[in-house]
Amino acid sequence: MARLSVPKDRIRIVLLEGVHASARDVFLAHGYENVELVSGALDGAALQARLADAHIVGIRSRTKLTAPLIAAAERVFCIGCFCIGTNQVDLQAAKLRGIPVFNAPYSNTRSVAELVIGEIIMLARRVPEKSAQAATGHWRKDVSGAREIRGKTLGIVGYGHIGSQVSVLAEGLGMHVRYFDIVDKLALGNAQPCPSLDALLAESDVVTLHVPATPATRGMIGARALARMKQGAVLINAARGDVVDVEALAEALRSGHLAGAAVDVFPSEPAREDEPFSSPLQGIANVILTPHIGGSTEEAQASIGREVAEKLVRYSDNGSTVGAVNFVEVSLPVQAGMTRFLHIHRNVPGVLAAVNRVFSGRALNIAGQYLRTDADVGYVVSDIGGDLVEGMGVRRDLEAIEGTIRVRFLY
Numbered sequence: 001m002a003r004l005s006v007p008k009d010r011i012r013i014v015l016l017e018g019v020h021a022s023a024r025d026v027f028l029a030h031g032y033e034n035v036e037l038v039s040g041a042l043d044g045a046a047l048q049a050r051l052a053d054a055h056i057v058g059i060r061s062r063t064k065l066t067a068p069l070i071a072a073a074e075r076v077f078c079i080g081c082f083c084i085g086t087n088q089v090d091l092q093a094a095k096l097r098g099i100p101v102f103n104a105p106y107s108n109t110r111s112v113a114e115l116v117i118g119e120i121i122m123l124a125r126r127v128p129e130k131s132a133q134a135a136t137g138h139w140r141k142d143v144s145g146a147r148e149i150r151g152k153t154l155g156i157v158g159y160g161h162i163g164s165q166v167s168v169l170a171e172g173l174g175m176h177v178r179y180f181d182i183v184d185k186l187a188l189g190n191a192q193p194c195p196s197l198d199a200l201l202a203e204s205d206v207v208t209l210h211v212p213a214t215p216a217t218r219g220m221i222g223a224r225a226l227a228r229m230k231q232g233a234v235l236i237n238a239a240r241g242d243v244v245d246v247e248a249l250a251e252a253l254r255s256g257h258l259a260g261a262a263v264d265v266f267p268s269e270p271a272r273e274d275e276p277f278s279s280p281l282q283g284i285a286n287v288i289l290t291p292h293i294g295g296s297t298e299e300a301q302a303s304i305g306r307e308v309a310e311k312l313v314r315y316s317d318n319g320s321t322v323g324a325v326n327f328v329e330v331s332l333p334v335q336a337g338m339t340r341f342l343h344i345h346r347n348v349p350g351v352l353a354a355v356n357r358v359f360s361g362r363a364l365n366i367a368g369q370y371l372r373t374d375a376d377v378g379y380v381v382s383d384i385g386g387d388l389v390e391g392m393g394v395r396r397d398l399e400a401i402e403g404t405i406r407v408r409f410l411y
């Protein structure tokens with residue numbers, strides 16, 4: 001097991017906001033004993049006090065890690081966002097203090113895909129409408145408009161992590177899958193790419209959106225695109241709220257052009273549970289509205305706990321920054337019988353030469369070296385072979401190099 005410049009039993013890990021216990025299990029399995037799970041979110045002085053002696057911090061979406069808080073948390077050397085988004089952290093401030101920030105962008109992929117599959121069947125059978133009628137005492141067995149999904153065409157817009165999972169599951173249910181993506185993607189199973197979004201809209205009985213929020217996807221499904229969809233088709237949006245013009249969608253549903261819709265994400269979403277929610281899609285038959293819960297399952301939470309904790313452990317044990325959202329990515333081999341020095345510095349000329357002088361001045365052999373820089377920060381990792389005796393002052397001299405932000409070593 002890797003040994004670190006701060007011994008593992010002294011590394012304090014603070015996980016706030018009820019991060020799943022799966023994260024603690026990962027740390028314990030890798031020899032980190034000092035893991036504190038805090039159930040709620042903290043702010044202000046309480047947060048600063050809690051971070052004062054922490055080395056690794058885990059948060060979810062409610063904890064704001066501002067530049068002053070990051071500066072005050074002097075010992076913190078990496079941060080985990082146990083969620084998808086990272087806007088709650090001042091990423092630039094963290095980077096300039098040599099702190100990589102990790103998240104879990106794909107732990108809830110399957111949860112979203114499963115919800116979409118359920119919604120396809122519910123909408124095809126007009127269950128939202130029939131359920132609402134039964135709940136208010138009306139027994140309506142009318143078969144018109146109730147369809148099987150077998151043999152129907154599913155159009156997937158955005159064939160990334162979620163879109164491709166939906167593709168596999170939908171084929172298992174006998175659907176024909178077409179997809180449109182701006183990048184060439186390997187078709188899974190019998191799915192077939194469409195040459196354009198318009199072609200996909202014109203062919204599909206169900207259209208499901210799985211694109212990111214970009215200038216090109218904003219308003220991608222407006223009145224014009226909706227008009228291109230087949231009469232009686234259904235639309236599912238579990239991607240991002242501003243991809244669909246909800247006024248135009250409401251109109252397409254009311255006019256009967258579309259037979260139903262399932263929407264999980266909205267242009268404007270309440271920030272808290274006690275805020276009211278209103279949408280032009282409310283009160284329309286055969287519409288499923290859900291409060292941005294596409295990825296919210298127990299399994300996804302456990303998976304996020306594992307994914308982020310593993311990235312933090314890898315960085316702490318090995319120096320690898322793969323998956324960091326604010327930092328140059330360095331993927332490192334496991335070091336065997338070497339001492340690994342991690343040197344994070346402002347990206348000014350001459351640092352690498354100065355680092356190497358520290359080693360060559362002591363006749364130390366650099367067995368491997370990895371360097372990555374961006375406009376602000378450089379990260380050089382040096383594996384040193386041979387006899388490295390304590391008291392050589394390597395760390396002290398590395399820290400003294402002009403521009404140094406942080407030095408750690410692993411052995």
Ligand code: NAI
Nearest residue numbers: 158159160161162181182183210211212216238239294295
């Ligand atoms: P991904 O990055 O794996 O896939 C997105 C795909 O969209 C990529 O293949 C990309 O090339 C494609 N794309 C980008 N711009 C496009 C365009 N203009 N036209 C066609 N294709 C385009 O992302 P992932 O993980 O599959 O997520 C997809 C969406 O789902 C994201 O918007 C994400 O925010 C959302 N999401 C929603 C959740 C929920 O709770 N409802 C949970 C997780 C993700």
